[in-house]
Amino acid sequence: MAIVFQKPKALTDAVLHYCPGCTHGIVHRLVAEAIDELGIEGRTIGIAPVGCSVMAYDYFRCDMIEASHGRAPAVATGVKRSMPDNIVFTYQGDGDLASIGLCETVSTACRGENITIIFINNAIYGMTGGQMAPTSLIGQVTQTSPYGRDPKTQGMPIRICELLASLDAPAYLERVAVNSVAHVRQAKKAILKAFKNQVEGKGFSLVEVVSTCPTNWGLTPDKACQFVEEKMIPFYPLGCYKDRTAEEAK
Amino acid sequence: MTYETIMAGFGGQGLLFSGKVLAHAALIENKELSWLPSYGPEMRGGTCNCSVIVSDEPVGSPIIAHPNVLMVMNEPSLDKFEDTVAPGGTIFVDSALIGRKVRRTDVEVVYIPATQMAKDMEALSLANMIILGAIVEKLRCVNPDTIETALRETISARKASLLDLNLKAVAAGRAFIRG
Amino acid sequence: MADKVLMKGNEAIAEAAIIAGCRHYFGYPITPQTEVAAYMAKKMPKIGGVFLQAESEIAAINMVYGVSSAGKRVMTSSASPGISLKGEGLSYLAGSDLPALVVNVQRGGPGLGGIQPSQSDYFQATKGGGHGDYHLIVLTPSSVQEMADLTSLAFDLADKYRMPSMLLADGTMGQMMEPVVLPEDTVDPETIPATKPWATTGTQMKRAHNIVNSLYLKPDELEKTNYERFERYAKLEKEECRWEEYLMDDAEVCVVSVGITARVAKNAIVAARKEGIKVGMIRPITLYPFPKEPLAKAASKVKSFLTVELNMGQMNEDVKLAINCSKPVNMCNRVGGMIPSADEVLAAIRKEAK
Numbered sequence: 001m002a003i004v005f006q007k008p009k010a011l012t013d014a015v016l017h018y019c020p021g022c023t024h025g026i027v028h029r030l031v032a033e034a035i036d037e038l039g040i041e042g043r044t045i046g047i048a049p050v051g052c053s054v055m056a057y058d059y060f061r062c063d064m065i066e067a068s069h070g071r072a073p074a075v076a077t078g079v080k081r082s083m084p085d086n087i088v089f090t091y092q093g094d095g096d097l098a099s100i101g102l103c104e105t106v107s108t109a110c111r112g113e114n115i116t117i118i119f120i121n122n123a124i125y126g127m128t129g130g131q132m133a134p135t136s137l138i139g140q141v142t143q144t145s146p147y148g149r150d151p152k153t154q155g156m157p158i159r160i161c162e163l164l165a166s167l168d169a170p171a172y173l174e175r176v177a178v179n180s181v182a183h184v185r186q187a188k189k190a191i192l193k194a195f196k197n198q199v200e201g202k203g204f205s206l207v208e209v210v211s212t213c214p215t216n217w218g219l220t221p222d223k224a225c226q227f228v229e230e231k232m233i234p235f236y237p238l239g240c241y242k243d244r245t246a247e248e249a250k
Numbered sequence: 251m252t253y254e255t256i257m258a259g260f261g262g263q264g265l266l267f268s269g270k271v272l273a274h275a276a277l278i279e280n281k282e283l284s285w286l287p288s289y290g291p292e293m294r295g296g297t298c299n300c301s302v303i304v305s306d307e308p309v310g311s312p313i314i315a316h317p318n319v320l321m322v323m324n325e326p327s328l329d330k331f332e333d334t335v336a337p338g339g340t341i342f343v344d345s346a347l348i349g350r351k352v353r354r355t356d357v358e359v360v361y362i363p364a365t366q367m368a369k370d371m372e373a374l375s376l377a378n379m380i381i382l383g384a385i386v387e388k389l390r391c392v393n394p395d396t397i398e399t400a401l402r403e404t405i406s407a408r409k410a411s412l413l414d415l416n417l418k419a420v421a422a423g424r425a426f427i428r429g
Numbered sequence: 430m431a432d433k434v435l436m437k438g439n440e441a442i443a444e445a446a447i448i449a450g451c452r453h454y455f456g457y458p459i460t461p462q463t464e465v466a467a468y469m470a471k472k473m474p475k476i477g478g479v480f481l482q483a484e485s486e487i488a489a490i491n492m493v494y495g496v497s498s499a500g501k502r503v504m505t506s507s508a509s510p511g512i513s514l515k516g517e518g519l520s521y522l523a524g525s526d527l528p529a530l531v532v533n534v535q536r537g538g539p540g541l542g543g544i545q546p547s548q549s550d551y552f553q554a555t556k557g558g559g560h561g562d563y564h565l566i567v568l569t570p571s572s573v574q575e576m577a578d579l580t581s582l583a584f585d586l587a588d589k590y591r592m593p594s595m596l597l598a599d600g601t602m603g604q605m606m607e608p609v610v611l612p613e614d615t616v617d618p619e620t621i622p623a624t625k626p627w628a629t630t631g632t633q634m635k636r637a638h639n640i641v642n643s644l645y646l647k648p649d650e651l652e653k654t655n656y657e658r659f660e661r662y663a664k665l666e667k668e669e670c671r672w673e674e675y676l677m678d679d680a681e682v683c684v685v686s687v688g689i690t691a692r693v694a695k696n697a698i699v700a701a702r703k704e705g706i707k708v709g710m711i712r713p714i715t716l717y718p719f720p721k722e723p724l725a726k727a728a729s730k731v732k733s734f735l736t737v738e739l740n741m742g743q744m745n746e747d748v749k750l751a752i753n754c755s756k757p758v759n760m761c762n763r764v765g766g767m768i769p770s771a772d773e774v775l776a777a778i779r780k781e782a783k
Contacts, residue, residue: 041632044631057640063640064629064642066642066644067491067494068491068494071488071494074487074492077481077492078455081496082499083499083631086630086631104487277435285606285607309607310699310771
């Protein structure tokens with residue numbers, strides 16, 4: 001019988017611990033597919049963050065390192081600098097990448113390290129039970145913004161792609177979503193490109209994936225996808241924010 | 251014999267460097283030695299000193315409490331270190347920069363107008379090397395000729411053009427002692 | 430024998446690290462250790478190594494974490510406030526069983542403190558620094574020669590015991606120059622990763638994936654890793670303790686001191702001996718493991734101990750523990766960047782001898 005659908009090889013058989021409806025599973029799959037399609041599993045090293053995806057080291061079949069909170073880009077820098085021929089990616093959430101690790105994120109982007117960053121933006125701290133993230137929307141109710149995020153006291157959400165696009169060094173920055181089939185297709189292309197860039201030595205690539213957190217948002221999975229469409233994407237517009245590889249190709 | 255030398259003055263007078271040259275000469279002669287700088291946020295103009303110990307015996311502490319050789323290139327340094335000099339020690343005073351005389355009577359003093367001599371040689375920044383020449387000529391803590399070798403080995407490539415001038419300065423200091 | 434060269438202590442560390450096969454250095458400028466970074470910045474690009482000025486001490490220690498995961502010899506250096514920032518990283522290195530060298534050229538504290546020499550990070554280095562039950566191998570040099578020798582040893586021990594090691598120097602050691610004979614055994618950096626089958630070097634599709642990790646959500650598993658780690662520590666304590674004894678044979682007073690104060694104390698001991706005072710010194714070279722045995726042995730012979738240190742009595746506590754408080758353990762100390770003179774130490778020794 002012909003196999004028409006199977007799990008990517010770069011994923012292990014471990015059962016994912018993510019909540020029902022959470023989009024981490026989709027993004028894991030897209031990353032694994034990219035690794036499979038480029039045939040790089042044997043030389044790939046992944047860096048897991050602190051946050052919901054902390055145990056990503058059990059899910060990817062390539063060698064994995066678990067980093068301290070926010071420092072995955074620094075760890076990735078060390079790995080890549082010591083083994084330039086290997087493929088190094090980090091997989092980080094919004095608290096990890098955009099709050100506690102913002103300095104490492106910006107500095108690593110500034111140096112144009114030839115690595116790939118997958119950035120999961122679901123506007124909330126999932127693992128610790130739903131606190132305000134740097135990317136939480138204005139008015140968003142969380143455990144630590146119980147009256148809704150108030151810009152006067154809690155500041156404005158941070159747009160990472162736009163922020164990093166102001167730097168000269170990054171090669172590729174794109175924001176995608178995985179709340180619909182069409183968006184998943186676009187996300188897959190972006191993630192593949194972010195890895196391909198590294199294989200081709202093109203430099204720092206980051207894909208921001210606007211994701212869901214049905215559990216902590218208090219929404220059903222389909223309502224969560226709707227929330228992404230109606231609330232998240234208007235504030236975090238999808239699209240390519242920088243593509244030096246395209247400019248170079250011209 | 252153990253020579254415990256403190257070289258002190260303003261930052262920028264090259265005190266750490268003259269100490270390094272002395273230390274390097276001691277190394278060439280296979281003597282025991284240590285070189286310890288004062289270090290601080292000031293790069294230029296602040297007070298600055300280094301301690302150089304040259305000995306036939308292994309060096310214990312690199313910190314000098316009672317120097318038997320003191321080289322001073324500004325008055326605050328003379329004020330600070332004069333009383334610490336071991337009885338019978340020698341103080342080398344840049345008399346072009348320090349107006350007052352040494353008050354101690356149990357030490358030997360060499361007044362040398364090094365900064366004026368350096369100016370006359372059009373090598374203002376090398377007063378330190380003139381005094382170093384005087385120190386080694388007078389005390390023979392290292393063979394004065396070894397200083398020349400040490401200079402050749404110590405002067406960075408960037409300043410290689412200054413080597414001859416440095417050698418001249420050392421020679422001038424030695425000549426001053428010989429009279 | 431190799432030639433003697435004249436080097437600053439900080440430079441000796443850097444050169445010895447390169448000889449030991451370290452080709453990766455990450456750091457952030459801070460006095461009084463910046464010469465290590467400056468030396469590496471100059472040298473690494475010429476020998477195919479990596480020097481990277483990180484955006485912070487935190488980033489630097491995590492870059493170290495990355496390179497160590499890849500199975501290579503790697504180091505960072507800093508001074509006291511910077512080491513505090515590395516505390517989390519040190520805990521992660523220990524928790525993930527990763528070898529690395531971290532140099533602390535100590536300055537006065539707490540807070541921003543000052544930049545003059547200090548030994549006040551003793552507790553931080555030997556008892557903690559980061560969270561959790563762990564140790565660093567802590568080596569403490571007392572000469573520029575030891576700055577070089579202990580750097581080599583630190584790399585070897587770190588690899589052997591799969592744990593981070595710290596070279597704990599005081600500012601004087603970093604800044605002073607002395608003749609040094611550099612280690613002759615040059616380590617080929619390419620030979621190191623092969624000795625580390627746990628390293629994340631890429632599976633090459635030939636083995637199961639390696640995971641470098643310190644997370645164990647099941648308490649029984651986490652407990653097991655702690656016990657296993659402490660078995661290694663026990664072996665380390667048994668086999669790797671190092672110290673120097675000076676004039677201890679007939680000593681009635683035992684000075685205990687490290688780094689620059691051990692040098693000052695030596696001068697004071699020579700002077701005291703001339704006065705007929707029977708005084709000697711035990712100078713720990715490893716602070717973890719702490720040389721408890723020779724101290725306990727000395728306790729049966731001497732009347733008292735005198736620690737000479739640049740802090741408010743941190744090593745003093747370990748001496749008391751080592752001898753089970755069986756003899757008085759007094760102290761001659763200065764802090765904040767001040768260093769006791771040989772005369773001050775001599776006066777303290779005289780007091781012990783009375």
